Amino acid sequence: MYEALRWLDVPEAFRQPLVESMPDPDRTPELWLALQETCSVLRGDIGSLTSSQRWPDPPLSQRYFYFHAFLTVLPDIRRWHAEQGVSDQISQATLADLGTKVTQLGKQNWLARHFHGSLYRLGRLQFDRTPDGVLEVHIPGDGPLPPSACDESFAQAAAFFGGEYSRAVCHSWLLDEQLRDYLRPDSNIIRFQQRFTVIGDPVVADDDVIEFVFGEGATELPRETTLQRAIADHLAEGRHWHQRTGRLVIRS
Template sequence: MTGSDADVARLAAGLGLTGDALAYLRVLAEIGPPPTPVDLTRWTSSEVLAQLGLSPEDQRDTLANRPDPERDAELWWLLERCHHQLVQHMGTTGPLPPWPDLPAATGAVGRFLYVWAFLATLPAVRRYHADRGITDADSWPILAVLGAQMANRRDLYGEGGLHTQNWVTHHFRGAIYALDRLHFERQRCWYDATDQNGPAPGEPVLGLHIPEGRLTPESVDAALDRARDFFRTHYPDEQYRFATCVSWVLDPQLTEYLAADTNLIRFQQRFTLLPETDKDDSATVVEFLFKRPLAELDSLPRTTTLQRAVVDHIRAGRPWRFRTGWFPL
């Protein structure tokens, strides 16, 4: 298949894609297939899949839904070009043009297709890490985000697969690293905080992402110390003066429910915040905290102070918001 509009339209029709997805397919059509054919028989041992964080159930279902270039020609076309795009952009930062969400009609193979795109890219990202002097001890943990995201889908929807493919593209091209308690993303600042003695637009910043678990001040300090050393060692060409974060954890409304000496509030206090937006992020907050959709609000557990705070706040008709903040490194 060429990259003509007619070819892309036929492909989109075969996959059941419409709207913005056609523009995404055109981008992938221009990229074309990789120079070396994709080989899905490698890197699929139980040991490798376990290192990538896949549960036994997700290992089984992934291997049972391997796409075939002849039987699944349209999905294979998509897999080849997504893989090629990742390899071409290895080491870059920022979002890629989105990979389209595949409709339910593509079946289980469609649900697992992007998992296979990441498995096909595993040798390339591992080489990139090695070329930067990044050891296995720091390479495998960030790639294991793949398994964590697959587990998240199973919790949310009761079936295997991957629905956060565009987020995982950052991890599989060397943009994010898991360093102790936090994940650190190589970014370019997208806002102007120079009037607050903060980062300027376009300068390198480290974006903080918060995996599940206790966020003690000591664990945050240790992670920041590791990050300073890690990026000086492996990215000496990039000077990071500031850390930044976009998270509901930074929403000052939490101070209405949590004591000032709790871990989350003490984490908030590190940041200077940008002005808030009017976007309601409650659904994302519920999915992150409870692994359940917002529609199930009335049946969510209310065991902890934080759980009660999130549920009661939404029931009162008040939105939770993601806030953006920064602090000097």
């Protein structure tokens, strides 16, 4: 299991607790049976574009339950990736999102996309196949968003998905036009916005913005960067940040 945890980039501090709390048929038979049932559902979803169910948040006493389930089905999704011609590099980059989310309860519905084979990380961005033939673009919060890296990701997506998926949408607060009041026109975020045509109505997303910029459960909003100052000052004025939907065409 330790090798799998390292492959998934699980922080070292969490590896031992994950191993020690793994359900066991003799020591924790009821929990072990629940794990087998959950894994059976996850395995049945491999290759599907939708999850067959939504997963309730685990109790605090079993906070690693779903991580154990994803770890258990790791060989299955890796085998399926290989059968689909997905490189080990892309498979690792995709599934290692588990390592970044190990501290966050309530992420199991998100991670199920990775483990049933609809979502892939291609360079800086993630792309999730949807049943209607559109790719959903997601932005991992693990670094800057330079235009060159985004160009490379979209180029990878065009090659990876071929002509089957040429339309993409992004649902994100990063597309909120209000950011233009605070950021330079040549900033990474504004240049990312310019790739998309914004459609639909805005949706209030203050909690999502706070989590992305300041961390899950943040109560203090430091103003150490231009973006942090923009987010905090805007909220301090009693205004809201919004999720916007943008669309674009991926060209090969």
